[in-house]
Amino acid sequence: MRIVSLVPSLTELIAELGRIGDLVGRTRYCVEPAGRIESVEELGGTKNPDLDRIEELRPDLVVMSAEENRREDYLRLQSAGLQVFVVHPRTVAGAARMIDELGRRIGAGRAARDLSRRCVEAAGGAPAEPLGVFCPIWRAPWMTFGGRTYVADVLRTCGYRSVFDDEDRDFFEVSLEQVALRRPHAVLLPDEPYRFSLEHRTELREAGIDVPAVLIDGRDLSWYGPRIPRALARLRALRRELARSSD
Numbered sequence: 001m002r003i004v005s006l007v008p009s010l011t012e013l014i015a016e017l018g019r020i021g022d023l024v025g026r027t028r029y030c031v032e033p034a035g036r037i038e039s040v041e042e043l044g045g046t047k048n049p050d051l052d053r054i055e056e057l058r059p060d061l062v063v064m065s066a067e068e069n070r071r072e073d074y075l076r077l078q079s080a081g082l083q084v085f086v087v088h089p090r091t092v093a094g095a096a097r098m099i100d101e102l103g104r105r106i107g108a109g110r111a112a113r114d115l116s117r118r119c120v121e122a123a124g125g126a127p128a129e130p131l132g133v134f135c136p137i138w139r140a141p142w143m144t145f146g147g148r149t150y151v152a153d154v155l156r157t158c159g160y161r162s163v164f165d166d167e168d169r170d171f172f173e174v175s176l177e178q179v180a181l182r183r184p185h186a187v188l189l190p191d192e193p194y195r196f197s198l199e200h201r202t203e204l205r206e207a208g209i210d211v212p213a214v215l216i217d218g219r220d221l222s223w224y225g226p227r228i229p230r231a232l233a234r235l236r237a238l239r240r241e242l243a244r245s246s247d
Helices: 008-016 051-057 071-079 092-105 109-122 150-157 176-181 200-206 218-222 228-246
Strands: 003-005 023-026 061-065 084-087 131-134 143-145 160-162 171-173 186-190 213-216
Touching: 003 008, 008 023, 008 061, 008 092, 023 051, 051 071, 061 071, 071 084, 084 092, 092 109, 092 150, 092 228, 109 228, 131 228, 150 160, 150 218, 150 228, 176 200, 186 200, 186 218, 200 213, 213 218, 213 228, 218 228
Parallel strands: 003 023, 003 061, 061 084, 131 160, 131 186, 186 213
Antiparallel strands: 143 171
16 A cells, blocks of 8 residues: 655554555655654655645555645645545544544554554543643744644643633634733643743743743644553643642
8 A cells, every 4th residue: 555644643653553664755744753754755844745746656545634734735636536534633532533544544453443442541531620721832923722622632631721721713822911811820831833942931921920831742732643642641640740739
């Protein structure tokens, strides 16, 4: 089977399911698994893939994401007669189902079922009292996410609650004044898509957000695939640390 993946987390997933040898194309952001993925041809970025080259490769399956890739690229590839599998999980449970379905499509059903089961098991037993947090995804302008996103569900699963969980919008700009009014108990600073650092605590404090701010792996929030069980475990461990520090 010949597969093109235009989603970094799904490239990692396909490799984890034992089908890295079927990959004939990836984006420049598909960098995992490091040391093994480099031999797969790069085909541009997630927002500007080399569609002509993809058509030349004639893959049996192109894997895309509704969030990370453009609809016009999907329509172009579909009109070229290519089979396109588009994912858009909004929950950890949805990601587990997606893993199962992708596995069936690429002939890795058994490995996918095992990983899907481990994801579901890892998601069980969230703490009863969620910790309110502000988790930005961008700065200049500051941006965050609403409660219908995969990121928000990951946080809820691990015992957090975004202070913007009541928003129906997926991703949107906010001011630090708005954040301060929502009184988060902590701030989670991911290292992607924007690379936050602890230096940004000063900016938060100047806006009246004088609460613990910690760095986290952005992939733990947004990469659905083999890292889900480990990501949930890390975020829950951090939740326990933050709870102890506030006692």
